[in-house]
Amino acid sequence: MTSRRRNPDQIGLFGTVTTAPAPVPARQCPPPRGKKPGRAPANPLIAKEVLAEVNLGRFGLLDDTDRVMVFEDDDRVRAALDEDLVHHLISGGYIERCPARETVSAKHGAITRPILPLRLTKRGRDMLQRWSNLHPLPK
Incomplete structure (x- = not known):
């Protein structure tokens, strides 16, 4: 028993030559992972707060994800x-x-998972110190 392969340039039911179109993605490139549309870019005040919270040990990474x-x-x-x-x-x-x-264990929802804390580097501590020393200009 031989299997018949379909020729891509076969004559269709109504006498027209049918060719299988090449698959084309619906979008030109995938959207960036983790980006939320309409979100404003971060500013130095938020970065200063994040660096200060990392210095206090409030941030960590979830088990290798x-x-x-x-x-x-x-x-x-x-x-x-x-x-x-x-x-x-x-x-x-x-x-x-x-x-x-x-690494510490903490509950994420109802499941206990390992969390790897984050810390500032020397460069991060210097940046936090510089930004903490800045004061707004008087009006």
Whole structure:
């Protein structure tokens, strides 16, 4: 028994030559991951607050998923709203992951998961100090 392969240039039911069109994606490029439409870019005041909260030990990364979490209590975490800014500060060298030995367990919803805390680098501490020393201009 032989299998018949369909020739892409076959004559259709009504005598026309039918060719299978090449698949084309619906969009030219995928949307950026984690970006929310209509969100305003971060400003230095928010970055200063995030650096100060990292200095206090309020941010961590969820078990190897790189999702940024905020510690609510000693044993509970929730997703951070400033996740994009934290990842930008990590890539800029202002924030780093703590060593793996400092991993803590915290509840995310009803499940206890390991959370790796974040800390400031020397560059991040210097940036926080510079931004903390700035005062608004008098009007």
